[in-house]
Every structure is written in C-alpha cells, then in structure tokens.
C-alpha cells in the first residue's frame with residue numbers, strides 16, 4: 001500500500017469531465033450485496049449500485065460497514081434536514097456514491113491522496129449522480145483537506161475516515177471540520193494494539209495502555225472511541241458512539257461518533273478496565289478509583305499479579321439504542337432487512353440494540369472460558385441469558401463473539417448459576 005503521509009499532490013479542484021464506458025455485464029449474485037461482473041472483475045455492485053474499483057483498495061467484506069454508515073447518515077439527514085459529507089479516504093469512491101444515492105446527501109467531497117484514482121472516482125460518481133453541483137473530487141492528504149475546509153469555515157455533517165492501522169492523526173482536523181452535532185465515522189485495523197501486544201503504540205495513538213484481555217476485539221472499539229473522547233476534550237467537545245462495529249476480516253473496528261459540547265458534570269464514561277486472570281472477572285474503574293483497583297478474589301498484595309488493567313478507554317455503552325432502532329426501522333423500510341432479506345444485517349443490528357443497554361459493563365464472557373475454569377459443561381447460552389434476565393440482571397449477546405455473553409452479573413455468581421442450571425434436569 002502507498003505510504004502517503006506528507007503527500008500533498010493537489011488541493012481542492014473541480015472534477016474533470018470524462019466518464020468511463022460502461023460494459024454490458026453478466027452479474028453473478030453471490031451474496032445479498034455483492035455482485036461480481038465476470039466479464040470485468042474490476043466491476044462490482046453494492047446494493048444495486050454498479051461501480052469500478054480499478055486499482056484502488058476495495059473490500060467487498062466492508063460493505064456491511066458501509067451499510068451501517070449509510071443508515072446512520074440517512075437517519076441523521078432525516079432529523080436535521082441536510083447532509084454534507086466529507087469522504088476523506090474514498091478509494092474508488094463507493095462510499096461517496098452511496099452517501100449520494102442512498103443517504104441522499106446534499107453534497108459529498110470525495111478525497112483520496114492518490115491522484116491516479118481521479119478518473120476512476122469521477123467515473124463512478126458521474127454514473128450515479130449527474131447533478132455535478134452535488135459532488136467534488138480532490139486529491140489532498142486527509143489532514144490538509146480537513147484543515148482547509150475548517151479554515152474556510154466549510155463544515156460537514158459527516159466525516160468518514162477509512163484509514164489503515166491505528167492512524168489517529170486525523171482526529172483533530174476532522175473534529176475541527178465537523179459541524180457541532182455532526183458525525184465522525186472512524187476506522188482502525190490494528191488488531192495487534194487492541195490485542196494488547198503493542199501497549200506503547202496504543203498509548204501513542206490513542207492514549208491508552210492496552211494489555212491482553214479476553215475480549216480484545218471489544219477493547220479495539222473502546223480504544224478507538226476513547227482516543228476520540230480524549231481528542232474531543234482538547235477542543236472542548238464530547239463524543240459519544242452511535243454504533244460500534246467489529247468485523248473479523250482485517251480485523252476492522254469502526255465507530256460512528258456524534259460530537260457535541262459536553263454537559264457540565266457529565267459522566268464521560270472514560271476510565272479503566274481491569275481483568276482478573278485468576279477468576280476471570282472483569283470490571284470498569286473510574287479515575288477516582290485509581291489506586292484501589294483489584295479483584296475481590298485476590299485482595300492480598302501477593303495474589304494481585306494476575307490482575308491486568310488497560311486504559312484509559314471508553315467504558316460506556318457501545319451504541320445508542322435510539323439510533324440503532326431508527327437504523328433498523330430504515331433498513332426495514334428500504335427492504336435491507338425483514339421478509340428473509342438481509343438476515344445477517346438484521347441479526348447484527350438486533351445484537352447491537354441488545355448490547356446498547358447502559359447497565360452492561362465493558363467486556364463479555366466467553367462461555368467456553370467460563371466452563372473451562374469451572375470444569376463443567378455449560379448450559380445453552382439462550383437459557384443462561386433468559387435466567388439472568390429473569391433474575392434482574394442485564395444480559396445480551398455480543399455482536400463480536402458468537403458464544404459469549406455480556407452481563408452485569410459477576411463471574412462468581414454467573415458460574416454458580418450455570419452450575420445450577422446444568423444440574424437441574426430440563427423438562
């Protein structure tokens with residue numbers, strides 16, 4: 001992949017004329033979204049939009065991340081009455097196409113530092129939207145285009161930064177170019193840092209010292225949100241997630257954040273997460289609790305060695321239930337889910353809705369880890385969840401790990417309950 005830092009080829013300029021000739025295609029329908037043109041492998045289709053990927057970086061697996069972005073953008077446009085999008089790393093321009101076509105953006109600025117993609121991006125945008133006042137293509141380094149827009153007081157409702165690795169250097173300029181109340185769609189693909197294998201790197205990138213935890217992929221999301229919370233605070237803003245999405249390919253961590261002014265004395269949900277290797281219990285800690293961090297199973301100094309702390313990280317809910325509900329409704333209205341369509345997307349959104357319960361603490365418990373520790377066969381996950389809910393605990397599945405449970409019930413009580421459930425003969 002190109003190393004594009006400090007690469008400033010051109011500033012914002014109008015797109016050139018020139019639409020690539022479209023080929024008649026035989027389309028193979030592999031999935032609900034992806035259609036591959038077998039005559040031209042560079043030709044793809046997402047949600048009925050045909051486009052060329054040329055030599056640009058494009059992954060069809062990322063289409064779910066694009067679906068989520070489009071749904072949130074559209075929900076936001078409906079509530080505010082307008083949508084201006086800055087797609088800072090647009091690749092072939094598929095996101096920009098979709099923000100225009102599906103989210104009905106009023107305006108999209110499609111940027112990619114690589115000016116060799118110009119004809120490709122322009123060709124894709126021209127075929128989906130011929131109203132040439134609605135989009136502009138430019139080829140600047142992301143920080144440059146974001147800063148220029150800020151200096152011009154040209155603010156956006158949604159800024160999408162589809163970056164590689166754990167690049168956090170775009171956070172501040174993106175926040176400056178964002179309208180108050182606007183949305184920031186961020187990406188991280190650094191599974192080493194979220195896995196706790198590069199704590200000094202995560203400290204540099206997001207200000208979080210991340211250690212290995214059994215729910216590393218949730219930590220990846222919390223690290224990204226936490227980094228944005230810290231950066232927003234510098235500017236006097238506060239960000240909260242509308243949704244957080246982990247995808248195993250890559251891996252890819254994506255979060256859609258809303259930026260606002262903080263309320264006085266607001267709980268910022270920004271703290272530490274501890275995990276006890278001895279008993280498997282995990283817990284969030286506030287800054288006020290620093291110095292008192294530990295697990296109730298190992299209070300003596302000598303036994304605290306198995307206790308691991310990561311942070312500071314986002315410790316609040318991963319999603320906004322209001323936003324996910326509206327996204328789900330819109331997906332149903334558009335026929336993306338329901339009546340047998342979009343089963344995976346529907347399942348994902350429903351899991352996210354369950355996960356957005358504010359009583360749920362960070363992390364999840366993998367059932368096989370619990371049963372291995374307790375040397376037992378576990379009850380079915382569904383039964384365990386139902387029992388927890390009947391007992392008044394918050395409990396949900398995790399969209400990240402299929403055989404895991406998120407709950408505010410501690411590990412000791414959960415294990416006891418699971419043992420009781422397997423010992424009772426089921427009718």
Ligand SMILES: C[S@@+](CC[C@H](N)C(=O)[O-])C[C@H]1O[C@@H](n2cnc3c(N)ncnc32)[C@H](O)[C@@H]1O
Nearest residue numbers: 004057058089090091112113114140141142162
């Ligand atoms: C992950 S790809 C984008 C994929 C695209 N958003 C999609 O959904 O298919 C990242 C893109 O960012 C561009 N890029 C990398 N560093 C950049 C930078 N500092 N500023 C602007 N563009 C950059 C690359 O040329 C590449 O096309």
Ligand SMILES: [Zn+2]
Nearest residue numbers: 276279295297
């Ligand atoms: Zn413990």
